[in-house]
Structure formats: C-alpha cells, structure tokens
Amino acid sequence: xxxxxxxxxxxxxxxxxxxxxxxxxxxxxxxxxxxxxxxxxxxxxxxxxxxxxxxxxxxxxxxxxxxxxxxxxxxxxxxxxxxxxxxxx
Amino acid sequence: xxxxxxxxxxxxxxxxxxxxxxxxxxxxxxxxxxxxxxxxxxxxxxxxxxxxxxxxxxxxxxxxxxxxxxxxxxxxxxxxxxxxxxxxxxxxxxxxxxxxxxxxxxxxxxxxxxxxxxxxxxxxxxxxxxxxxxxxxxxxxxxxxxxxxxxxxxxxxxxxxxxxxxxx
Amino acid sequence: xxxxxxxxxxxxxxxxxxxxxxxxxxxxxxxxxxxxxxxxxxxxxxxxxxxxxxxxxxxxxxxxxxxxxxxxxxxxxxxxxxxxxxxxxxxxxxxxxxxxxxxxxxxxxxxxxxxxxx
Numbered sequence: 001x002x003x004x005x006x007x008x009x010x011x012x013x014x015x016x017x018x019x020x021x022x023x024x025x026x027x028x029x030x031x032x033x034x035x036x037x038x039x040x041x042x043x044x045x046x047x048x049x050x051x052x053x054x055x056x057x058x059x060x061x062x063x064x065x066x067x068x069x070x071x072x073x074x075x076x077x078x079x080x081x082x083x084x085x086x087x088x089x
Numbered sequence: 090x091x092x093x094x095x096x097x098x099x100x101x102x103x104x105x106x107x108x109x110x111x112x113x114x115x116x117x118x119x120x121x122x123x124x125x126x127x128x129x130x131x132x133x134x135x136x137x138x139x140x141x142x143x144x145x146x147x148x149x150x151x152x153x154x155x156x157x158x159x160x161x162x163x164x165x166x167x168x169x170x171x172x173x174x175x176x177x178x179x180x181x182x183x184x185x186x187x188x189x190x191x192x193x194x195x196x197x198x199x200x201x202x203x204x205x206x207x208x209x210x211x212x213x214x215x216x217x218x219x220x221x222x223x224x225x226x227x228x229x230x231x232x233x234x235x236x237x238x239x240x241x242x243x244x245x246x247x248x249x250x251x252x253x254x255x256x257x
Numbered sequence: 258x259x260x261x262x263x264x265x266x267x268x269x270x271x272x273x274x275x276x277x278x279x280x281x282x283x284x285x286x287x288x289x290x291x292x293x294x295x296x297x298x299x300x301x302x303x304x305x306x307x308x309x310x311x312x313x314x315x316x317x318x319x320x321x322x323x324x325x326x327x328x329x330x331x332x333x334x335x336x337x338x339x340x341x342x343x344x345x346x347x348x349x350x351x352x353x354x355x356x357x358x359x360x361x362x363x364x365x366x367x368x369x370x371x372x373x374x375x
Contacts, residue, residue: 004258015277021280021281022280032350036343037283052269055314060318060321063311067324070332077339077342078338100327171278174282185287187290187359189364207338210298210340211297214294216294218341230293
C-alpha cells in the first residue's frame with residue numbers, strides 16, 4: 001500500500017467519523033428542520049465518500065453515481081422543506 | 090437563445106463522452122426541443138425565429154469578462170466565510186450575537202435578487218432567509234450583529250452594487 | 258507520491274477538514290439558524306474541495322474534468338437554495354431563534370394563513 005492510498009484511507013475514515021457525528025443530530029434534532037439540515041449534510045458526506053472511493057480504487061465509472069447522489073440530495077432537501085412548510089399545524 | 094442551445098448541446102456531448110458529429114447533432118436537436126417546450130420560462134416574448142437568434146447581451150465578451158470577475162470575487166468571499174465559520178465552530182467558548190435584519194432592495198428583477206441571495210448565503214457571517222412578497226425587502230440572518238445599520242450599509246455597498254453591475 | 262497525488266491529497270484534505278467543521282458545527286451550535294450557517298457554507302466548500310481533488314487526479318481525462326466542473330457549479334447554485342428553503346420552512350413552522358437574537362426584524366411579518374411576507 002502506497003503512501004497515497006494510506007492518506008486516502010485515513011481521509012475516508014475521518015469522513016465516516018464525521019458522518020457518525022451528523023447522524024447524532026439527525027436522531028436528536030429537536031425540530032424537523034434540524035433533521036432536514038442533518039439530511040442535507042449526510043448527502044454531502046455520501047457524495048464525498050463516493051468521490052474518494054473513485055480516487056482510491058480507480059473506478060471513474062462511479063463518477064456518474066456522484067452526480068446522481070448529489071442531485072437526489074438536493075431534490076430530497078427541497079421536497080422535505082416543502083413538506084415541512086405545508087404540514088405545519 | 091442560440092447560445093443556451095449550444096451550451097446544452099455541449100453538456101450533452103460532455104456527459105456522453107464521445108465527440109462525433111452525430112453526437113453534436115443529436116444533442117443540439119434534443120436541447121432545441123427542450124428549449125421550445127420550456128420557452129416561456131426563459132423569454133417573455135412568444136416563440137419566433139428572430140427571438141431564437143437574438144443574443145442575450147449586446148456585448149457578450151464584456152458580459153463574460155464581468156461574470157468571470159464576479160465569480161472570482163465570490164470564490165474569495167467563500168473562502169473567507171469558511172475561515173470565519175471554522176474559527177467560530179472550533180473555538181472552545183462560543184459567544185454569538187445573532188440577529189435577523191431587513192435589507193431594503195434596489196434590485197428589481199428576480200434573477201438579480203436570486204443572485205444576491207445566493208451570494209449573501211455564501212459570504213461571511215450572513216445567510217439570506219426570505220424575500221418579501223412585493224420583492225422590496227430581503228431578510229438576512231447574521232452571526233454577529235453589533236450594529237444593524239452598519240450591517241445593512243455594508244451589505245448594500247459590498248454585494249448589491251456588484252450584482253447591479255451585472256443584472257438590474 | 259507523485260505531484261498529482263500530492264495535489265489530490267492536499268485538496269481532499271482541505272475538503273474533508275471543512276466537511277468535519279460543518280458537522281461539528283451542526284452538533285455544537287445552539288439553534289437551527291446558526292446551524293444552517295455551518296451546513297450551508299462549510300459543507301459547500303468542503304465538497305468542492307473533494308471534487309476538485311477528483312478532478313486533479315484525473316486531470317488528463319477531459320470528460321471527467323468537465324463533469325467535475327459541472328458538479329462544482331451545481332453545488333454553488335443549489336446549496337444556498339436548499340439552505341433558504343430549510344430556513345424559511347423553519348421560520349414558518351415557528352422554530353424559535355436562540356435567546357439573545359437581538360434585532361429580530363422578521364418577527365410578526367408573516368401572514369401565516371396566506372404565507373405572504375410584508
């Protein structure tokens with residue numbers, strides 16, 4: 001294992017740790033918008049992890065997966081925000 | 090509108106990953122159909138050949154140069170904003186003084202207000218919350234409000250003036 | 258480590274740092290409106306750093322570089338929009354700002370029934 005791959009593995013581990021921290025807010029969040037923010041952040045973490053996977057294992061075909069996940073994350077956040085707005089009271 | 094059509098065709102070719110003439114033609118035809126179907130969202134006048142061939146700006150090169158300068162300015166501001174956020178989040182004792190401030194707008198068009206709101210969200214210390222229904226006031230949330238008048242003046246001078254140079 | 262790998266690791270390191278900052282902010286900051294600051298700004302720059310890293314690793318392949326540029330502009334355009342929508346939904350559903358939000362000029366400006374804002 002080269003130094004570069006070791007660095008990538010360490011960065012992926014850090015990102016996974018940070019994903020766990022974000023999950024805490026998703027579970028705890030006192031209001032639904034808090035959970036929406038946490039969902040947005042989880043999607044960002046996911047995009048980052050797949051992007052690092054692409055570099056680590058030299059699988060450029062997965063870049064299309066990065067595009068799909070980021071679009072889904074944005075649309076999911078927007079849909080969630082609309083739902084919160086309409087579902088008040 | 091021709092420029093937008095070519096841009097969409099370019100996107101099609103890039104995502105496809107092959108650059109044959111047939112790909113360009115297919116992408117051009119598809120993006121023309123998409124633009125024809127969604128014509129009313131891009132242009133106020135009805136569809137015609139003359140409206141299709143008209144350029145957006147009278148001087149496209151200068152407009153492009155201005156947009157590039159604006160994007161560079163925005164990127165520097167984003168990096169500054171992130172250093173501020175990192176310093177606030179990682180400091181052991183957080184003393185925040187947040188506030189919600191109303192900013193009167195001189196911008197008229199929806200495009201200009203959208204650009205300004207996005208710029209404000211990505212710049213240091215402020216996030217835009219909402220625009221009033223008559224498009225005359227923008228409400229922003231700021232990390233540190235020492236003097237609301239000062240914040241209002243600084244935002245108008247630093248950001249709204251720049252956006253007004255691009256879009257009225 | 259070659260030069261390309263060094264640049265990639267550096268850009269990705271910066272990106273991961275800012276993503277971690279935003280997730281720490283998400284947990285530490287006191288109320289929703291300040292958490293949105295952390296998620297909207299640091300998250301955007303962090304993911305842009307990671308994507309720039311991918312682009313620099315595959316710098317010789319034009320389609321991948323173009324795709325990464327498209328992704329970066331996509332994030333620039335959509336991350337603030339998602340932030341506004343969550344903030345607005347939170348204010349409309351009555352999520353209270355933290356104690357000591359000193360000028361609150363949005364208070365009482367909404368007509369909650371028609372959802373219009375003065």
